[in-house]
């Protein structure tokens with residue numbers, strides 16, 4: 001059966017009615033890219049940068065981050081690359097950075113909340129990203145955004161670091177700044193956010209909508225991205241993108257799940273980012289689906 005899907009891998013994805021669907025890849029560790037052909041995807045929809053902060057004595061410095069971001073852009077060879085700023089906390093604790101005393105870490109200081117609480121760490125990542133943005137089509141995405149001020153505060157920090165880099169004569173560029181839509185408050189009021197693009201994080205969105213943690217097996221049946229309440233939020237965000245011409249993608253596990261893909265297409269999602277191993281089958285599922293865009 002795998003052989004059947006493999007024939008789809010090297011072709012751009014489109015639906016049975018010929019509508020183009022962008023299929024990008026998620027990257028959790030750049031080593032995954034070494035034996036991967038960039039020609040199989042439309043770019044990288046999500047680089048999780050937590051790996052930079054694992055298994056080390058200290059936190060990574062600007063030059064080592066820049067080197068990693070450059071390597072990823074090189075691999076993508078001109079395709080768009082979306083790098084997410086550190087999403088520490090919740091299910092992703094990092095020694096020396098995340099607190100250990102939260103009773104409910106998924107509702108605590110994680111993602112952009114932590115970055116804005118530790119701006120001395122955040123500024124280093126923003127500098128490395130601004131330098132990398134001078135080398136290729138890099139976009140920067142913020143995790144766990146809940147209120148618009150988190151985006152505007154980050155934009156100020158980014159511009160501040162770009163000004164400092166410029167003064168020092170270091171090449172840099174201001175990348176597009178986008179957000180993960182994974183907190184219900186963001187999905188329900190997406191039009192409030194001053195973001196250049198939006199990527200639905202269905203893993204966290206599902207757990208926050210269903211109040212069933214993503215890492216507790218006993219509630220796994222409740223933690224279901226196909227729950228109509230989750231799908232309604234996804235449809236809402238996709239419609240917002242369509243009506244305003246702003247880019248909306250989806251980068252949670254649902255995006256590569258053959259059972260979920262038809263539901264996402266039905267709700268108007270046309271840009272999916274997934275683990276590379278899911279691409280061939282996902283493209284086959286997309287080709288086998290036909291239906292109209294919702295209004």
Ligand code: PEP
Nearest residue numbers: 182201202203204251252
């Ligand atoms: C998500 O929440 O859907 C997502 C893509 O981010 P992560 O799984 O890294 O939290």
Ligand code: MG
Nearest residue numbers: 182201203204
């Ligand atoms: Mg998430």
